[in-house]
Amino acid sequence: MLKIKEYVKAESLEEAYQLNQKKKSCILGGMLWLKMGSRTIQTAIDLSGLGLDKxxxxxxxxxxxxxxxxxxxxxxxxxxxxxxxxxxxxxxxxxxxxxxxxxxxxxxxxxxxxxxxxxxxxxxxxxxxxxxxxxxxxxxxxxxxxxxxxxxxxxxxxKTPVHCVYMSHRNTRTDFPVLTCAVSEDGRGVRAVVGARPGRAVCIRLEEDSLEGGLDGSLDAAAEGLAAQVTTGSNMRAGASYRSVLAKVLIRRGLCRLLEERGIS
Structure with a gap:
């Protein structure tokens, strides 16, 4: 059960920041994940009056x-x-x-x-x-x-020009993801981001600067190289080895879709 002893609707970011320095204070946000826990909050801080919803x-x-x-x-x-x-x-x-x-x-x-x-x-x-x-x-x-x-x-x-692909794998449609994956290409090069490992998302980069030339025709090698840099773990949704295989599959699909968008075969 979540217990809140004091509720404050902040009138400024400075007020919110000062209140939040106490360990038992908490920014509410949307309060959806927060209410699922069991804890006591001394001071709940609401930012909804500060115009930060745009x-x-x-x-x-x-x-x-x-x-x-x-x-x-x-x-x-x-x-x-x-x-x-x-x-x-x-x-x-x-x-x-x-x-x-x-x-x-x-x-x-x-x-x-x-x-x-x-x-x-x-x-x-x-x-x-x-x-x-x-x-x-x-x-x-x-x-x-x-x-x-x-x-x-x-x-x-x-607004850096970007080609971006997002994918996730879930055991059921609205469940937490087994693995998340975003692949993009912009002025900084090609990157793949893998999350729900089950740790927080990490960003890895291709050695190639772009997708020109279709990665020398070696999508499998590129995907395997990127996936090998991702450390995975196990939880109730999937094991580490399954996530490692899934990472390679999703990264390869993402690279393939980027190539299709660029008209590179």
Whole structure:
């Protein structure tokens, strides 16, 4: 059972940050995973009054507030166009529409959950996080760091031209994923992101700078090389060896789809 002793609707990020420095304080977010646990929260901090529930677009980037819901991501036309539907595909199997209307981007990203479809997909893009105290840093650096008591204000997704593919494997449609995988190519090269290992998502890169030439006709070798860099483990959904095989399969499918989009056979 979740017990909350004091509820505070923050009037500023500074107030929220100061309250959150106490160990028994907690940012609520969408409060969907939080309520499934059994704990006592001394001070529950609500950010819903700070205008952080919007997706704003500029010429250079999309700015996604931490209180933006997964449903907003799913329906956003600009993100759909930038990622060829990858953002939508990464969230559409998360429980159901009612859940996605409440679950927040900030909760998914800050939690660094191993099962997070959202973290996997954004790692494949040119993404940064804005922290209230820590400033703006690459999402990949943030995802690898230890949790602290800072506040994630927003995600910043640069409009770097990208080809992106998102896939996941689930035992049942709306269950937690057995494995998540995003493969992308942009100005920084080709990368594959694998999550639900069952650990948090990791990003690995091809030695080749691009997919020109069809990876020398060796998709299997490229996929095997990338998958070999992914450490997998076992849990109730799948064993480590199965996940390792699945990683190779999904990475190969992702590379193949990128080649098809580029018109490379």
């Amino acid at each position: 997706i704003e677009e500029t010429e250079e980037a999309f700015s996604i507030g931490c209180m933006t819901t997964l449903r907003q991501l799913e329906k956003h036309e600009g993100l759909e166009k930038l990622t060829q539907g990858a953002i939508r595909q990464s969230v559409e199997s998360i429980v159901g529409v009612q859940f996605r209307n409440l679950a927040t981007v900030g909760g998914s990203i800050f939690g660094r959950f191993g099962f997070s479809d959202v973290l996997t997909c954004f790692l494949a893009l040119d993404t940064y996080v804005e922290l209230y105290h820590g400033g703006i840093i690459p999402l990949e650096e943030f995802a690898a760091a230890k949790k602290d008591r800072d506040i994630l204000v927003r995600l910043i997704v640069k």
